[in-house]
Amino acid sequence: MNLVRLKGVPILQQLHLEERLLRKSSDNWCIINDGTHDPTIVMGISGKPVELLEIDPVLQDELPVIQRFTGGGTVIVDQGTVFVTFICNKDAVPGLQSYPRPIMSWSSLVYQKVFQGIGDFSLRENDYVLGNHKFGGNAQSIIKNRWLHHTSFLWDYEISNMRYLKLPKRTPEYRQARGHLEFICRMKDYIPRSNFIDRTIDAVGNHFLVRSMELEAIKYPSGTKFQPSSRLLRKQELEEAEFDSRTGVFINGLLRSLDLCSLVNREYGIYNFSNFGHGWNE
Amino acid sequence: MALRLWASSAANALRVSTAATASRPAFSLLRSFSTAVEGLKYATSHEWVKHEGSVATVGITDHAQDHLGEVVYVELPDVGKTATQGTGFGSVESVKATSDVNSPISGEIIEINSKLTENPGLINSGPYEDGWMIKVKPSNPSELGSLMDAKQYTKFCEEEDASH
Numbered sequence: 001m002n003l004v005r006l007k008g009v010p011i012l013q014q015l016h017l018e019e020r021l022l023r024k025s026s027d028n029w030c031i032i033n034d035g036t037h038d039p040t041i042v043m044g045i046s047g048k049p050v051e052l053l054e055i056d057p058v059l060q061d062e063l064p065v066i067q068r069f070t071g072g073g074t075v076i077v078d079q080g081t082v083f084v085t086f087i088c089n090k091d092a093v094p095g096l097q098s099y100p101r102p103i104m105s106w107s108s109l110v111y112q113k114v115f116q117g118i119g120d121f122s123l124r125e126n127d128y129v130l131g132n133h134k135f136g137g138n139a140q141s142i143i144k145n146r147w148l149h150h151t152s153f154l155w156d157y158e159i160s161n162m163r164y165l166k167l168p169k170r171t172p173e174y175r176q177a178r179g180h181l182e183f184i185c186r187m188k189d190y191i192p193r194s195n196f197i198d199r200t201i202d203a204v205g206n207h208f209l210v211r212s213m214e215l216e217a218i219k220y221p222s223g224t225k226f227q228p229s230s231r232l233l234r235k236q237e238l239e240e241a242e243f244d245s246r247t248g249v250f251i252n253g254l255l256r257s258l259d260l261c262s263l264v265n266r267e268y269g270i271y272n273f274s275n276f277g278h279g280w281n282e
Numbered sequence: 283m284a285l286r287l288w289a290s291s292a293a294n295a296l297r298v299s300t301a302a303t304a305s306r307p308a309f310s311l312l313r314s315f316s317t318a319v320e321g322l323k324y325a326t327s328h329e330w331v332k333h334e335g336s337v338a339t340v341g342i343t344d345h346a347q348d349h350l351g352e353v354v355y356v357e358l359p360d361v362g363k364t365a366t367q368g369t370g371f372g373s374v375e376s377v378k379a380t381s382d383v384n385s386p387i388s389g390e391i392i393e394i395n396s397k398l399t400e401n402p403g404l405i406n407s408g409p410y411e412d413g414w415m416i417k418v419k420p421s422n423p424s425e426l427g428s429l430m431d432a433k434q435y436t437k438f439c440e441e442e443d444a445s446h
Contacts, residue, residue: 045373045380046355071355072378097446099349100379126378140379143370144327170354 001088001208003201004215006033011040011077012066014085015230019069021218022087022141022148024226029087030204031150032197039078039161041065042152044139047074048241049233051169055242058164065233070150072126072139073168080156080186082193084200087148093207098147100140107138107149113203119190125172128153132174133185155187155196316345316439319410323426324435325368325386330410331418333426338387340365341414342374342405345439350376353405356398358415363391365418367425372415374405383415387425393417 006014014033021029041053041063049055049065052074058065063076075081086107090098096106108123115121119130128136128151141148162180175183187196204210322330328346332339347353355375365371365385373380394416398404405413420426430438 044375044378045357046375069380070378071375071380095446097349097442100351100377100381101349102446104378138378140377142379142381144368144382144384 001028001030001092001204001210002213003204003210004029004031004213004218005197006031006215008035008037008079009033009215010038011036011042011083012064012230012232014083015042015066015068016228017215017218018085018087018148018150019141019228019230020226022143022146025087026089028089028092028208029085030201030208030210031083031085031087032200033083033085034193034197035079036077036081036083037079039063039076039158041074041076041164043067043074044072045069045229046071049238050241050245052166053238054164054166055238055245059235059238059242061164062235063164065238067231067233068139069229070139070141070148073137073170074165075137075152076157076161076164077152078158078161080154080158080188082153082155082187082196083150084153085148085150086204088146090145090147098142100142103140103142103147103149104138107151110200110203110207111136113206114196114199115191124174127172129174130185130187130190134175134183135185135187153187153196154184155193157184157186316343316348317410318343318345318432318436318439320432322410322432323386323429324432324438325384325429326438327368327384327386328439329384329386331386331426331429333387333420333423336419337392338389338418338420339414340371340385340387340416340418341409342383343435344409347406347409347413350374350379350381352376353402356402356405356415358394358398359391361391361394365389365391365416367422367428374402385416385418386429387418387420387422389418389421391416392419 014031014036018031041058043049043052043065045068047067053065093106096102104123104126108128111128112121122129126138127134128138136151136153138149138151159181165180167179201210318324319330322332324330324343328343330341330343353374353376357373359371365388367386367388368384370382371385371391372383374383395414397412398415407413
């Protein structure tokens with residue numbers, strides 16, 4: 001497995017690199033990015049800003065919003081986030097089927113070793129937790145003969161950044177309706193940062209023969225044309241999403257006030273304004 | 283040793299996954315096998331194709347949907363694009379993963395299942411019926427000869443699951 005250690009690389013650049021290595025390389029890779037420079041919101045492939053974000057403060061504070069190529073939820077990442085990514089051929093791990101749960105389960109074995117004797121680590125549904133608190137979020141991309149599993153670890157976070165994120169509609173059961181701050185924890189309360197990275201590399205070494213590689217060696221491969229799908233959302237897209245959300249609220253309010261809801265429903269069927277941020281599916 | 287390790291870790295994964303999959307039909311957690319339908323052809327990457335005259339309908343198999351988990355999002359190509367045998371034409375999102383879906387047959391995509399936008403779970407509840415993904419006008423029907431029939435595919439899945 002090729003090990004690439006990065007520090008402070010912008011998350012969009014990291015995602016582009018990962019997707020290119022997944023689709024164009026035939027090697028196994030472990031990428032560790034120790035923090036990303038600017039606070040950035042990163043949504044999964046199907047994420048809708050109006051459902052996941054408090055768009056007004058995002059626009060006011062000009063926070064970048066990225067849609068990534070993997071599944072899963074929304075995170076806000078910054079210098080306090082440590083990223084670890086595995087990119088593997090489907091037969092890289094003996095006996096492992098390249099489906100979401102087996103890959104997730106294998107990854108938890110790696111981190112169980114990292115946190116041995118340090119904290120009450122486990123995989124709860126699809127999150128890494130210490131006790132009952134999430135500190136690592138996972139996402140994957142699986143293609144025909146390869147898979148990618150990446151994790152954003154909350155070594156530290158800014159409480160003020162939580163205001164940019166709505167409570168997601170789809171949450172794990174163990175969350176039990178807890179707010180952001182009651183649900184997550186800081187890894188720095190358990191392990192020094194460099195220690196976590198070193199122990200992760202050691203744990204990976206239990207599964208693979210690891211060789212270090214510099215980013216420069218893989219940054220500009222010759223002859224490979226590739227268009228990554230992770231992208232930065234334009235300000236206009238966020239503004240339109242916010243406008244649609246408010247329009248939906250307004251129309252909902254107007255129809256309710258005019259007592260037209262049941263009339264519209266009878267004549268035209270169920271109207272779904274959930275895409276505008278406030279559902280009419282009661 | 284590796285198989286014992288994965289059996290143990292798979293058992294743990296199933297325990298922690300059960301809560302997350304509570305919304306899936308209970309029977310899917312109790313089944314020990316997946317269904318292959320007679321009359322369809324199957325790819326090793328777990329897609330099926332139903333060839334009827336000049337139209338081939340494509341989707342993912344019951345085995346695939348069972349292993350992927352609840353499908354929450356489907357990405358489909360535009361009508362008019364070309365599908366190539368063995369190459370991805372779209373993707374599904376389940377759990378925390380996006381998974382490529384590969385076409386078992388080449389040809390022009392003439393229809394996509396737009397119901398999957400609002401109801402991606404149709405892939406779980408009816409992978410061979412309402413959960414179809416694309417319809418293709420085959421450019422080379424002889425490609426079907428390289429695919430498996432239901433019996434062969436069932437055996438393939440059993441062997442694949444047994445080896446992991």
